[in-house]
Amino acid sequence: MQASALFGGLCATRPFAAAAAARRAARHFSTARAQARKKVMFPGALTSEYSHELRFASSVQPIPTYQVMDTDGRVLDAANEPQVTREEAQAIYRNMLTLNAMDQVLYEAQRQGRISFYMTSFGEEALIGSAAALDAKDMVFGQYREAGVLLQRGFTLTQFMNQCYSNERDLGKGRQMPIHYGTKDLRFQTISSPLATQIPQAAGAAYALRREGSKQCVICYFGEGAASEGDFHAGLNMAATLGCPVIFYCRNNGYAISTPAVEQYRGDGIASRGIGYGIDTVRVDGNDIWAIYAATRAARRIAVEQNKPVLIEAMTYRVSHHSTSDDSSAYRSKKEVEDWSKRDNPIARMRAWLEQKGWWAQGDDAEISKSAKAEVLAAFAAAEKLKKPAIRHMFEDVYDEVPPALARERAEVEALLNKYPDYYQVNDYARN
Incomplete structure (x- = not known):
């Protein structure tokens, strides 16, 4: 027999069992008992206390x-x-x-x-x-x-x-x-x-x-x-x-x-x-x-x-x-x-x-x-x-080993600098 059917059958044969359990739970967690408890028990605010006054907090004492x-x-x-x-x-x-x-x-x-x-x-x-x-x-x-x-x-x-x-x-x-x-x-x-x-x-x-x-x-x-x-x-x-x-x-x-x-x-x-x-x-x-x-x-x-x-x-x-x-x-x-x-x-x-x-x-x-x-x-x-840093530093310190794509870019830059040194003012930079 499935558990749901078994549970349903027991409840049918004992019609007052669930109600009795509910009454016991209500007595244990009654409003009166909660009012007597000062400290909040919810895990999100363990240092808070219950209050019967509805009040919104908008400020605290200014910190000196x-x-x-x-x-x-x-x-x-x-x-x-x-x-x-x-x-x-x-x-x-x-x-x-x-x-x-x-x-x-x-x-x-x-x-x-x-x-x-x-x-x-x-x-x-x-x-x-x-x-x-x-x-x-x-x-x-x-x-x-x-x-x-x-x-x-x-x-x-x-x-x-x-x-x-x-x-x-x-x-x-x-x-x-x-x-x-x-x-x-x-x-x-x-x-x-x-x-x-x-x-x-x-x-x-x-x-x-x-x-x-x-x-x-x-x-x-x-x-x-x-x-x-x-x-x-x-x-x-x-x-x-x-x-x-x-x-x-x-x-x-x-x-x-x-x-x-x-x-x-x-x-x-x-x-x-x-x-x-x-x-x-x-x-x-x-x-x-x-x-x-x-x-x-x-x-x-x-x-x-x-x-x-x-x-x-x-x-x-x-x-x-x-x-x-x-x-x-x-x-x-x-x-x-x-x-x-x-x-x-x-x-x-x-x-x-x-x-x-x-x-x-x-x-x-x-x-x-x-x-x-x-x-x-x-x-x-x-x-x-002093001169500007060496141009090679543009391609360093990111990868342990320079990947092929970055190596190709570095080669292209070096070719341009060799071809047009005056245009790129290469003398302003430290040598490699």
Whole structure:
């Protein structure tokens, strides 16, 4: 006899059995018992509690912004005094001044048509504090305003210039736009133009570190505009559910490419999204280098020791145009920019702190800035004289062995170059 027939026959001979079972189930899962239970038992929201009030949640308490020193460089709580040596602090400050000098030179060079593109870090120099808090073996995924991170990790001015000129000594072999830096030696993944693609990549790299048992972490930089991309949500959710040791560092400078924050999103900034994904989150004063330094050090401990992601939202202000392709006066007033520069300058705050410690004299800035600019100009001039990368690099580094179709293309290019060397200006390129 089939099971369905057997079940039907039993029910027919015992007409009250099903009803009795239903009554027992109803008593066990009664409304009264559910009302007495405070915690929700559904697997999708285990920390929620039952409520008898119909209420839509639209906001939470604003997340505070962690600050170590005020705009005059005074440490507000002695317990937060940075535990760094005089030499370490001075080196960080020199890098801030050097970054500023490099930005000025290369921005003007682009305006003169000597390089094709550039992005400055004016107003966001305190980001260097995050690099100072990392281990040299930690992996970095940047967006495109992290030159200060590279500078702090040891990238040389010559390497910066070679990349921006895409010359024969460019580590990227001339395949990237200017400021798309990358270096294996400093564990800095090459920057790519598409917005936010580095976020899920960083989560994946951090997961690999966890599986290796490495006591290192990944840090991933992006702006608040990138947090509107789908990759942001995919990356954070992946990191949270898999327990990836990654620090997500959001530079919230208020304007993304050209859109004010009030037009980008509602809610309490980007930090509240981290909490939504179950990620340990902190918001810091992004113009306070020591707040950034402390937050990044603490975030790194959580990531490495607990195998958990952390989100840092650094509140700052982009003084510069988004890039040399942007005119920020189209979406904000020049007066607003000038006021911000005077009211809250990361370099001025750091200098004031150093002076109060007796670690810097007022006249030192001019000398260091002059020296830094001279070094930048020397590296700039040297890079400008070098040839472009060898043409053969167009066909390398994709396949282990060059496939026949690509080999034919390479042969065609070589034939054209040999036939029309003046037209293709082959002397401008390094020899094969």
